[in-house]
Amino acid sequence: MHPERREPAYLFTEKQVADKSETARRFLDTRTRLNVNVEHADNFLVKRFYNLDHNAYMEGSLPAKYKELMGLVASACLRCDDCISYHVIQAYRLGVTRPEQEEALSIALIVGGSIVVPHQRRAYELLTELYG
Amino acid sequence: MHPERREPAYLFTEKQVADKSETARRFLDTRTRLNVNVEHADNFLVKRFYNLDHNAYMEGSLPAKYKELMGLVASACLRCDDCISYHVIQAYRLGVTRPEQEEALSIALIVGGSIVVPHQRRAYELLTELYG
Amino acid sequence: MHPERREPAYLFTEKQVADKSETARRFLDTRTRLNVNVEHADNFLVKRFYNLDHNAYMEGSLPAKYKELMGLVASACLRCDDCISYHVIQAYRLGVTRPEQEEALSIALIVGGSIVVPHQRRAYELLTELYG
Amino acid sequence: MHPERREPAYLFTEKQVADKSETARRFLDTRTRLNVNVEHADNFLVKRFYNLDHNAYMEGSLPAKYKELMGLVASACLRCDDCISYHVIQAYRLGVTRPEQEEALSIALIVGGSIVVPHQRRAYELLTELYG
Amino acid sequence: MHPERREPAYLFTEKQVADKSETARRFLDTRTRLNVNVEHADNFLVKRFYNLDHNAYMEGSLPAKYKELMGLVASACLRCDDCISYHVIQAYRLGVTRPEQEEALSIALIVGGSIVVPHQRRAYELLTELYG
Amino acid sequence: MHPERREPAYLFTEKQVADKSETARRFLDTRTRLNVNVEHADNFLVKRFYNLDHNAYMEGSLPAKYKELMGLVASACLRCDDCISYHVIQAYRLGVTRPEQEEALSIALIVGGSIVVPHQRRAYELLTELYG
Numbered sequence: 001m002h003p004e005r006r007e008p009a010y011l012f013t014e015k016q017v018a019d020k021s022e023t024a025r026r027f028l029d030t031r032t033r034l035n036v037n038v039e040h041a042d043n044f045l046v047k048r049f050y051n052l053d054h055n056a057y058m059e060g061s062l063p064a065k066y067k068e069l070m071g072l073v074a075s076a077c078l079r080c081d082d083c084i085s086y087h088v089i090q091a092y093r094l095g096v097t098r099p100e101q102e103e104a105l106s107i108a109l110i111v112g113g114s115i116v117v118p119h120q121r122r123a124y125e126l127l128t129e130l131y132g
Numbered sequence: 133m134h135p136e137r138r139e140p141a142y143l144f145t146e147k148q149v150a151d152k153s154e155t156a157r158r159f160l161d162t163r164t165r166l167n168v169n170v171e172h173a174d175n176f177l178v179k180r181f182y183n184l185d186h187n188a189y190m191e192g193s194l195p196a197k198y199k200e201l202m203g204l205v206a207s208a209c210l211r212c213d214d215c216i217s218y219h220v221i222q223a224y225r226l227g228v229t230r231p232e233q234e235e236a237l238s239i240a241l242i243v244g245g246s247i248v249v250p251h252q253r254r255a256y257e258l259l260t261e262l263y264g
Numbered sequence: 265m266h267p268e269r270r271e272p273a274y275l276f277t278e279k280q281v282a283d284k285s286e287t288a289r290r291f292l293d294t295r296t297r298l299n300v301n302v303e304h305a306d307n308f309l310v311k312r313f314y315n316l317d318h319n320a321y322m323e324g325s326l327p328a329k330y331k332e333l334m335g336l337v338a339s340a341c342l343r344c345d346d347c348i349s350y351h352v353i354q355a356y357r358l359g360v361t362r363p364e365q366e367e368a369l370s371i372a373l374i375v376g377g378s379i380v381v382p383h384q385r386r387a388y389e390l391l392t393e394l395y396g
Numbered sequence: 397m398h399p400e401r402r403e404p405a406y407l408f409t410e411k412q413v414a415d416k417s418e419t420a421r422r423f424l425d426t427r428t429r430l431n432v433n434v435e436h437a438d439n440f441l442v443k444r445f446y447n448l449d450h451n452a453y454m455e456g457s458l459p460a461k462y463k464e465l466m467g468l469v470a471s472a473c474l475r476c477d478d479c480i481s482y483h484v485i486q487a488y489r490l491g492v493t494r495p496e497q498e499e500a501l502s503i504a505l506i507v508g509g510s511i512v513v514p515h516q517r518r519a520y521e522l523l524t525e526l527y528g
Numbered sequence: 529m530h531p532e533r534r535e536p537a538y539l540f541t542e543k544q545v546a547d548k549s550e551t552a553r554r555f556l557d558t559r560t561r562l563n564v565n566v567e568h569a570d571n572f573l574v575k576r577f578y579n580l581d582h583n584a585y586m587e588g589s590l591p592a593k594y595k596e597l598m599g600l601v602a603s604a605c606l607r608c609d610d611c612i613s614y615h616v617i618q619a620y621r622l623g624v625t626r627p628e629q630e631e632a633l634s635i636a637l638i639v640g641g642s643i644v645v646p647h648q649r650r651a652y653e654l655l656t657e658l659y660g
Numbered sequence: 661m662h663p664e665r666r667e668p669a670y671l672f673t674e675k676q677v678a679d680k681s682e683t684a685r686r687f688l689d690t691r692t693r694l695n696v697n698v699e700h701a702d703n704f705l706v707k708r709f710y711n712l713d714h715n716a717y718m719e720g721s722l723p724a725k726y727k728e729l730m731g732l733v734a735s736a737c738l739r740c741d742d743c744i745s746y747h748v749i750q751a752y753r754l755g756v757t758r759p760e761q762e763e764a765l766s767i768a769l770i771v772g773g774s775i776v777v778p779h780q781r782r783a784y785e786l787l788t789e790l791y792g
Contacts, residue, residue: 107203597730
């Protein structure tokens with residue numbers, strides 16, 4: 001009943017995203033640097049959690065692009081700028097259009113309220129850098 | 133660039149959902165009863181907000197069924213049982229399958245953590261009543 | 265610069281509120297019963313915190329009625345039904361009108377988003393019982 | 397029953413606030429810059445939400461100055477620095493005194509707990525810049 | 529560097545806890561009933577997450593009893609009654625005393641604020657049933 | 661039944677911590693600077709709250725080192741970087757080992773979900789600076 005999970009096919013690499021957007025580059029560089037340190041710690045539970053997290057967004061019953069947008073909505077509602085940047089970038093890499101990203105962010109705005117507005121403002125800056 | 137928003141085509145009425153699931157019936161009946169009281173208050177801002185909320189889930193760049201699942205992910209991350217019931221029911225009415233609902237709930241579980249577990253348990257009970 | 269804090273003058277007792285509203289009565293009775301148990305535990309930090317909490321809502325630079333509405337807005341944004349009931353009742357006891365309560369709840373709705381809606385629905389039921 | 401909503405009368409412009417406080421200036425400049433980008437996107441739901449948000453803080457049954465303090469309490473409880481800065485500035489522009497701002501922040505501290513402390517520290521810095 | 533994780537040694541079974549406390553029995557019975565339904569769904573990600581969740585509370589560098597109290601503090605701060613009941617019961621089964629449980633709950637109260645109070649009241653009722 | 665609360669015995673001063681970690685130094689310096697301003701405001705409720713907050717982490721039924729880790733778990737679940745830094749430093753000063761800190765952070769990760777990941781990454785950087 002549950003289809004096989006499989007890796008999604010990305011249209012762009014992280015490097016291509018970083019070349020388009022300075023905001024994305026800063027986020028990706030910081031994340032890479034901090035993750036090297038986390039990996040070096042080699043914590044069993046953290047590694048297991050990261051693996052589970054990776055699995056949750058693979059192609060399955062739901063297309064990966066919509067899963068990334070679900071991650072974006074969750075991140076915006078819970079107001080995590082890093083998480084928002086991550087899922088905007090992932091969705092972009094999977095071919096999600098700007099209007100689709102905006103609609104997902106609008107759901108987060110309605111569900112989460114005006115407290116989401118400052119995060120949405122910053123997300124829109126990233127959208128403009130990525131989509132022009 | 134933004135397509136026209138339009139009402140989605142539901143496969144089932146709320147009454148049909150209530151006939152399948154006792155949990156859904158209780159939720160829908162309470163919601164209807166309390167909404168009558170809210171409507172009677174006739175508050176300008178509340179009515180405007182409800183209208184905006186309705187608009188956010190219409191067919192647009194994103195199919196309505198994925199928007200309802202985004203609402204579900206947001207509701208589960210923010211841990212609102214009523215909101216979870218509402219979006220599970222709406223998604224069901226739009227033809228979303230059980231594996232699709234489960235995948236959305238799994239994203240909420242990974243993003244929101246074990247604090248989501250009790251809400252997911254109750255959501256699975258509703259899923260079983262609806263999908264058997 | 266800071267005026268003396270002093271107890272506000274209530275227009276109604278908790279008993280009068282309970283006589284008007286069944287929802288208020290159930291909340292007040294449960295709260296009283298559970299508080300007897302907490303008091304019996306006689307925990308130093310809990311008693312100190314309760315005292316501080318009591319102080320925060322006294323008449324001061326801000327009139328107590330607006331402080332209770334601030335507590336209401338905070339409670340609705342953080343989505344705590346018991347806290348909402350408490351502050352609606354306290355505001356009522358201080359002579360706050362229904363339109364004033366509704367405006368405070370609307371600020372919570374805009375700041376906190378649709379996730380506040382189910383709590384607002386229940387709050388409106390309490391408002392109708394109290395104000396008719 | 398509900399009075400007409402109307403624009404509040406500000407005692408100070410945003411420019412006057414920015415001239416008094418470097419923290420306020422940085423916040424207002426960034427907000428203006430990012431909002432230009434959001435406006436350019438011309439998203440229907442976002443514009444509607446901003447309009448609703450604006451309406452919620454107008455003079456009504458409750459004086460605008462207390463509404464801004466309610467927005468401040470909500471922002472501090474939900475721990476959004478940008479939102480806190482915004483409402484501190486708006487309240488200042490409406491003639492709210494420093495003791496009144498501090499009392500609102502204390503309610504947020506008691507309701508929201510020590511997790512509010514770092515935000516309160518930053519808010520006090522802004523208060524000192526504005527009120528001396 | 530990280531010691532082996534291993535199952536903690538419980539002093540009491542869940543059944544013994546249920547026999548002491550009606551509140552615990554209701555929680556445990558509902559949880560068991562709903563978990564049967566979740567297990568029947570046999571969702572890969574859910575099973576993996578439950579396994580990870582189980583691992584996080586095993587004896588390790590930190591004694592299991594303090595880990596359960598950390599879970600209790602997290603649950604109270606995030607205001608999840610089911611999670612609070614679960615960790616109070618687990619801590620009780622591991623020999624945690626009532627004063628230790630109260631101190632953990634007081635940390636949650638200070639970090640999380642008065643919004644934690646209604647949950648703490650209900651937790652104290654469970655404590656009284658368990659410890660007399 | 662409740663033992664006397666008493667100040668814990670620190671193995672390291674804040675200055676020694678700042679000398680080991682640049683991240684800790686920046687946090688401690690900013691906190692000191694902002695706290696001078698808060699103290700100058702001399703707000704009754706704030707001072708009372710700070711005092712209560714201080715009391716909650718003293719040696720009592722629970723050893724202070726586990727209380728600091730409980731504060732860490734709460735801070736990570738509620739996603740407050742300043743609070744995380746504070747409790748990591750306090751725990752370090754009380755002789756908590758790196759594996760103990762990591763286990764506490766893993767509980768926060770499981771309870772709070774992937775939204776905790778960016779905060780955990782930054783916490784691990786601080787851990788590496790402190791413990792090498």
